[in-house]
Amino acid sequence: MILATPMMLQRITLTALLLAITGNAFAGVLPEDRADVLYHLYDGGGVEIDGPSILIRKQVGKSVSVVGNYYVDMVTSASIDVVTTASPYTEERKQWSLGLDYLRGNTTMRVNYTSSEESDYDAETVGFSVSQDMFGDLTTLTFGYALGNDLVRRSDDVLFERDLDKQMYSVGVTQILTKNLISTLNFETITEEGFLNNPYRSVRYADSSSALGYSFEPELYPNTRTSNAVGIRARYYLPYRAALEGEYRYFIDTWDIEGHTGSLSYTHPWNDFTFTGKFRYHTQTGAHFYRDLFSGPQATNFRGRDKELSPLTSYTFKLKAAYEFLNDDGNDWGFLKRGSVSASVDLLHIDYDDFSDLRALAPIGSEPLYQLDATIYQVFVSFWY
Amino acid sequence: MNDSLPNTRILLPLLGLLLLSACGPIEPWVKPYERDRLADPIMALDSDPVSTSYIQHVYEAREGARGGEGAAGGGCGCN
Numbered sequence: 001m002i003l004a005t006p007m008m009l010q011r012i013t014l015t016a017l018l019l020a021i022t023g024n025a026f027a028g029v030l031p032e033d034r035a036d037v038l039y040h041l042y043d044g045g046g047v048e049i050d051g052p053s054i055l056i057r058k059q060v061g062k063s064v065s066v067v068g069n070y071y072v073d074m075v076t077s078a079s080i081d082v083v084t085t086a087s088p089y090t091e092e093r094k095q096w097s098l099g100l101d102y103l104r105g106n107t108t109m110r111v112n113y114t115s116s117e118e119s120d121y122d123a124e125t126v127g128f129s130v131s132q133d134m135f136g137d138l139t140t141l142t143f144g145y146a147l148g149n150d151l152v153r154r155s156d157d158v159l160f161e162r163d164l165d166k167q168m169y170s171v172g173v174t175q176i177l178t179k180n181l182i183s184t185l186n187f188e189t190i191t192e193e194g195f196l197n198n199p200y201r202s203v204r205y206a207d208s209s210s211a212l213g214y215s216f217e218p219e220l221y222p223n224t225r226t227s228n229a230v231g232i233r234a235r236y237y238l239p240y241r242a243a244l245e246g247e248y249r250y251f252i253d254t255w256d257i258e259g260h261t262g263s264l265s266y267t268h269p270w271n272d273f274t275f276t277g278k279f280r281y282h283t284q285t286g287a288h289f290y291r292d293l294f295s296g297p298q299a300t301n302f303r304g305r306d307k308e309l310s311p312l313t314s315y316t317f318k319l320k321a322a323y324e325f326l327n328d329d330g331n332d333w334g335f336l337k338r339g340s341v342s343a344s345v346d347l348l349h350i351d352y353d354d355f356s357d358l359r360a361l362a363p364i365g366s367e368p369l370y371q372l373d374a375t376i377y378q379v380f381v382s383f384w385y
Numbered sequence: 386m387n388d389s390l391p392n393t394r395i396l397l398p399l400l401g402l403l404l405l406s407a408c409g410p411i412e413p414w415v416k417p418y419e420r421d422r423l424a425d426p427i428m429a430l431d432s433d434p435v436s437t438s439y440i441q442h443v444y445e446a447r448e449g450a451r452g453g454e455g456a457a458g459g460g461c462g463c464n
Contacts, residue, residue, distance in 0.1 A: 036433070036434075036435040036436075038435050038436060038439065040439050042443060053435050053438075053439060055434070055435045069435070069438075071439075135411045135413060136411075136412070136413025136417075137413070137417070138413050138414070138415060142455070143397075143401070168452075169397055170452075170455060171397060171400055171401065172455040174430070176415050176420070176423060177415075178415060179415050179419040179420065179422060179423065180422055180423075182423055182428065182430065184430065184455060186452075186453050186454065186455030187396075187397075187400065187453070188452035188453050188455070189397075189452075190451065190452055227450075227451060227452065228452075229450065229451065229452035229453030229454075230453050231452075231453030231454050231455065233430070233454075235428055235430060237422040237423070237425065237427075237428055241425070241427070242427065243425075243427045243428055247454070249450070249453040249454060250453070251450035251451070251452070251453060253449075255449075257449045257450065259448070259449065259450035261450060267427050269427055274426075274427065282444075282448055282450070284448065284449050284450055286449075287449070308446070308447060308448060308449050309449050312448070312449075314447065314448060342433065342436070344436070346440065346443075348443075348447070350447065372447075374447075376440070376443060378436055378439065378440075380433070380435065380436060382433070
């Protein structure tokens with residue numbers, strides 16, 4: 001029985017929606033021709049997800065750049081949700097996308113199509129954005145819109161099919177402030193309508209007739225959600241050739257989730273290596289219909305016990321190293337101009353303020369709070385041509 | 386829908402108008418020949434788009450917030 005994947009996929013298709021309309025920082029120039037082959041591995045909380053991501057971008061003529069991406073998630077899950085209410089499972093998700101950038105003067109127009117398939121979840125996203133350089137190319141203004149259509153199914157019920165429609169609007173400004181400082185401001189609104197809950201997940205309610213003192217029933221979410229997020233980022237060139245970046249995001253939605261996310265990163269080149277360290281902090285309140293334990297069956301109109309919608313605080317520490325084994329200085333690799341290999345590790349820790357670890361089998365109401373530790377590995381090779 | 390949230394259909398055009406209203410004859414205060422540091426690869430806002438989009442996937446799956454982290458463009462395969 002599959003438990004966690006559809007909601008995860010729903011969020012991942014949201015990422016595709018977000019990425020479908022975010023703009024290049026320098027709109028008056030087409031992105032560089034490059035190819036990337038990445039292997040990713042997420043390991044934590046009983047879940048292991050790995051797979052490749054392959055990206056190829058190539059300019060066609062003087063004003064068009066096309067890009068393609070193929071991405072795979074191979075999931076093996078025995079997460080806390082799965083071990084407390086269902087059975088471990090394996091799953092595979094494949095996603096591919098095609099995009100086109102068209103540059104005309106100081107204006108760049110982009111279209112993008114993304115398709116994602118899993119055994120019980122399909123998603124399609126179409127995005128469009130326009131970026132305009134202005135004020136002597138000091139400012140880039142980007143407007144974006146994306147439309148997503150998802151189809152939610154159940155692996156144990158062939159007749160079960162629900163729709164989920166998403167729309168996203170964004171405005172972004174990239175601003176050169178000084179000869180050492182560049183910043184971005186982004187505002188994004190996402191609206192969703194349709195089947196937003198996970199067809200497999202259950203909520204917990206107090207039940208004196210049960211030996212444990214509680215039982216489970218299917219969760220039930222509202223069928224609409226609208227969120228607003230505003231993010232600001234600034235990157236500063238340090239005098240000895242290094243870079244410092246700070247970022248803050250404020251998030252709020254109609255489910256009463258309010259979030260603050262901040263990060264600080266430092267990039268330091270050394271010979272042909274570039275090292276980056278980053279710390280990220282995120283805190284959020286829980287959805288208004290989230291409860292760790294409901295007072296009884298069907299206690300409220302809407303019910304959820306998805307730990308990602310609970311109040312939580314997350315911390316990530318990242319280290320990354322990149323080695324440029326091929327550069328522009330007279331190499332004889334034919335059409336290849338540059339090449340690099342990169343490796344990174346992210347250590348993610350999440351403290352849940354209101355999500356009990358039911359594996360402890362403690363008396364009801366006195367279970368310890370759950371904590372998640374995950375390690376995220378990435379290794380990738382990049383070529384520019 | 387929560388009425389306290391800004392109405393997107395009003396806010397976005399207003400923001401656009403506000404930004405466009407500044408389209409006067411502004412002299413660039415950082416000249417093109419002064420942007421060599423900003424053009425350094427270490428100053429790229431998104432030097433590894435394929436990696437950025439992946440890690441955003443991870444956070445979308447593990448947290449309740451999303452969006453507001455633009456400028457992931459430039460070749461992620463999804464812009």
